[in-house]
Amino acid sequence: MNNNILNIENLHINFDTFDGEFSAVNDVSFSLGYDESIGIIGESGCGKSTLAFSIMRYLAKNASVRGIINYKGENLLDKTEREMEAYRGNRIAMVFQNPESSLNPSLTIGFQLDEVAIHHQKLSKAKAREATLEALEMMNIGDPKGTARRYPHQISGGIQQRICIAMAILCRPDLMILDEPTTALDVTTEAVILDSIKDLRNKLKMSLIYISHDMGVINKVAEHVVVMYNGEIVEKGPKHEIFDHPTHPYTRALINCMPRGGVVKENTKLNTIKGYVRRRGSSEKGCPFVERCDKRNDTCESLYGMRPISENHIAACDRAYATDVPDLIKKKTTPTLRTTPINNNNDLLQLENLHKVYGSRRKIYAVNGIDVEVKPRSVLGIVGESGCGKSTTGHMVAGLYKPTKGRIVFDGGDISIAWNRRSPETLKDIQLIFQNPGRSLNPSHTVEQIIARPMKLLVDMPDKEARKKHILQILTKVDLGKEYLEKKPRQLSGGEQQRVAIARALSISPRLIVCDEPTSALDVSVQASVLNLLNDLQLDTEAAYLFISHDLNVVNYISDYIMVMYAGKICEYGKRDEVMQPPFHPYTEALLSAMPEVDPKKQREVIELEGHLPDPSKKPKGCPFAGRCHKQVGEICEREYPPMVRHSETHYQFCHIKYPSE
C-alpha cells in the first residue's frame, strides 16, 4: 500500500441530470506504483475520462463523488479547492485530447509554459524560461527558443501536443495523466509522440495513467491495463496477461474487432459487439455488459463479481469461456464473398490530372494532379495523413467543389463541375457519406424525412406508400428497425447515425459512393460493424466505393485497390495486396510501421517521420515527401518530381529509388 503513488478505492461518481441520476464511475478501485504506467481502455462513455478528471477534480458541478483517491497516502477528495492547487499541474499533471483547445491561441508558447513554472514553483521569469526551454528540448522539439516565441496556430497539431506534454512535465510531476493525447493526430505523429513518452518515463521516472480507446496504443505505453465498461472495471492486470489471456468478453471483443494484422474482407468478417453503450442509472446493479454480451448464460446474474484469474489479474467474468474451444479468440465468422468479378475493361470513374487550389490571394494547393480510375463494383481506398488532399478529392468527385484543373469523367461523361450544374441523374449516381454523422444529418429532421428526401428529389417515386415501404426495406438493410422512423439524430448513437447516413446514400441506388472517413468518428466496436455493413452492402448493391481513410488497416480491410496520397500527389497505387507488400514506397512503409500493433510480441520498429508536411501554400517542386523521407536518394529528390515506376500492370509508385528491373 505504501509503495503506491496512487490508490483509488471504491470510487463512485454520479451525475445528476435532467434524465435522472446516472452513474459514470461505479465502484472502481485500482492502484498505481511508483514509476509504473497503467493504461485505461474503453469506448466512449465508459467513464475513463471522468475517472481521470476526478483525480484532478475537474468534474462539473452536478457530479457527486464517493470513495477514496489516495495520492501518496493523502486522500485528494478531502482537500479543499485551495489545497488542490498545489497538486494540479505541479505534482499531478494532465494532458488533454485536443492540443489546440488546451493552448491559449493569443499567448506565445513560451509565455504559457513560463506561467506554469512561475505559478507553481515561484521561479523568476528568467529561471522559468530556462525550465521551459529544457522541457521543450526534452520533448525533442527542434529550435526550442524559436518555438517559444511562436503562437499555437503557427505550429502543427503534433508539435502542439508535444508542447502540451512539455508543459505537463515542466514542474516534474510524479504522476502524469494523458487523456487520449494522440487520438486527434495522424498515425505517424502518434508514433513519434508515443516514443517520446517512453523516453520521458525513462528520464523522469514518473508514473503514468494513459487513457485510450485503442488497444494498440495502450500496448505501446502501458505495463498494466484496466479495461472499463460503462463505469466499471471489467478486467485489470499486467499487460501481457490481458493481451495473452483476455478473460472478459468485452476485452476480447475490443482486441478482436479492429481490422489489424493484415485482416482483409475476403477472409474475415470483423467481430463486433452488438448494441450500444447504455447510460446506467445510479441504482442499477449487476453486470453492465450483459445486454451486449454474446456469451451470456444463466449464471451471469448470480455469479456476478470480480474474480481472480491469476495473481495480479482480475476480471468481472470468467464463466463465459469455460466451455469454449481454446482458439475461440481467433474464431471469425465467414465473410460474404464477391460473386461477380470486377470488370476490368471499363472504368466507372476516371480522374485526369485533377487539381484543386483553394483561395485566390493566399493559395492553398490541396490536390496537385491526380490520375486514377475506379472500376465498376470495386472499392478504391485512398489513404494518407490529414491535409494530403484525400477528402478534397472525394468532395470534388461528389460535386461539393469544382476542380481547378483537370477532368472528372464518370461513366463516359465529363462531370468536372460543381453540384449546381450537375444533372439529377449524376447527383443520384454519386453519393457521399460524411465523416461525422452527427453533423451530416439534419438534427431537426426525423430519420424518415432524412431518408425520404433524396428519393423525393432524385427518384421518380410519387406513391407515398411505396416510398415508405422502400424506406423500411433500406432501414432493414442497415440493421435498423421500424421504430427508428420517427427518431431524430440526437436520439441515436454514433453508430446508428452513421447507419442512417448510409441508408440515405443507398436509398436511391447510386453507382458510386464516396465514403469520407465514415468510421473514424466511431468507437472501434461500432467501426467494425459499420465496416461489415459497408462491405456487405457493396457486394449486395454492386456500387463502387471511393473509400477515404487515414487508417491503413481499415483501407486494407475493405479495398480492392489502394491509392496512397501525400501532399496532394499520388505516392503509390495498386491492387491492395500489391500495395501492402514490398516493394513499398517509403511513405507507405512509414505509414505501415506507425500502425500500433495489438500483439505485444509483434512490435515493429517505427520509422519516425520528422519534420512536417510541405507548406501547402507553395507550389510543390520535386518529390513532396523528400523532406521527411528516410530513404532519400539524393539531391534529385528535392529537385525533380519522381518518375512513375511500374512494378506491375496495376501497381506503380512515384519514387526516385531504382529497383532492379525484373
Add this chain to the structure above:
Amino acid sequence: MKYFLYQLKKHPLAIFGIAIIIFWLLAALFGPSLMQFTHTQIDSDFQMARPGEEGHLLGTDSLGRDILSRIIYGSRSILTVALLTSILSTIVGIILGFMAGYFGGKIDAVFLRGMDILMAIPPLVLSMVVLGILGNSTILSLTLIVSIAFIPATARVSRGVLLTEKSQEYVSAARIRGEHHLYIMFVEILPNTTGPIIVEATARFAYSIMMVASLGFLGVGLQPPTPDWGMMVIENKPIITQAPWAVLFPALAIASLVIAISIFSDFVSKVLIHEQ
C-alpha cells in the same frame, strides 16, 4: 415542456419574471373591463387624488383621470406594439440575414454596408425623426418604424447563426442532392437556428417596450387620448411635487415589464443555448 419545468426549478428568478409577464398579459386582456373607471373618464372633483382615495387605487392625475385604469389600458397598446415589433423585425431580419449569409459575396457586402448605414443612426433618433415627420402616430406606424430600426440587429444575429450552420455537413449533403437554395435556407437550416433567434426576439421585445415608452415620453408616441406609459410620465411631470404617484406608477410599470422580459430572455437563452 418537462425539460422547461426542470430548468425553471433551477432558476427561481425566471419564475418571478414570467409571473410579471403573465400579470401584464392578463391585465391587457381582461384588465380594462374590470376597472371601476374608464381611462378617459375625468373625475373633476378628485384631481390629483392620493392613491386609495375614493376608489382610485393608484390615485388620479391633474385632470382627475384614474392612474390605474390608464396604466392597465396603456398596457394594451404597448404590448401590442412591442409584440408586433419583435415578431416583424425578427421575420424580416431572418429573411435578410439568411439571404446575405447564404449567398455571401456581393450580396453580403451590400447587405452589410446597408445595415452599417442603418445602424449608424441611433434607433431612437431614427424613429423620432420619422414619426415626427409623419405626425399622428398610430399603432401601425409605430410598429413599422420601430421594426425598421431594429432590423439591423436581428438581421445580423440571423446572418451569424446561419454562417455557423452553413458549414455543417448536412448543408453540404443537401446541396449535392440538388436542393433548392430556399429549401436549404428555410427547411434545412432555419429549424436549427431557432435557439439564438428566439433569444434575440425576446430581447427585442424588451427593447421595443423601452423604445415605445421613450417615444411616448418624447411626445411622438401614440396620440391622446390613447394612454401611453411614456406619455403619462411626461404629462404628469409638471405635477411631480404635488402628485408623485402620477409619474411613479407609469414609470414602475415600464420598469417592471422591461426587467421581467429581460429576466425571461436570459432564462430562455440559458435553456435554449447554453445548456443543450
